[in-house]
Amino acid sequence: LVTFYIGPAKKKALVHKNIVCQASPVLDDAHNSSFIEGQTQVYELADTTATAFALFAQWIYSGKIE
Numbered sequence: 001l002v003t004f005y006i007g008p009a010k011k012k013a014l015v016h017k018n019i020v021c022q023a024s025p026v027l028d029d030a031h032n033s034s035f036i037e038g039q040t041q042v043y044e045l046a047d048t049t050a051t052a053f054a055l056f057a058q059w060i061y062s063g064k065i066e
Helices: 017-023 025-031 036-040 050-062
Strands: 002-006 011-015 042-045
Touching (some): 002 050, 011 050, 025 042
16 A cells, blocks of 8 residues: 655545556656655655545546546
8 A cells, every 4th residue: 555645734545556556657656666655655745635636546446537
């Protein structure tokens, strides 16, 4: 699992690593490297909202946004 901290409030969300890495080459590189994200499996998205991240998570798991 990868832990995301979302927005200024740092709301915590967990996503399966294999799913998020298949969906995003950027996140794949970050979580499968010697970068801090690869070592900790934590990624901060300070400039987004929990709602936007929920839509992203819905899309990577289901392939659609409702």
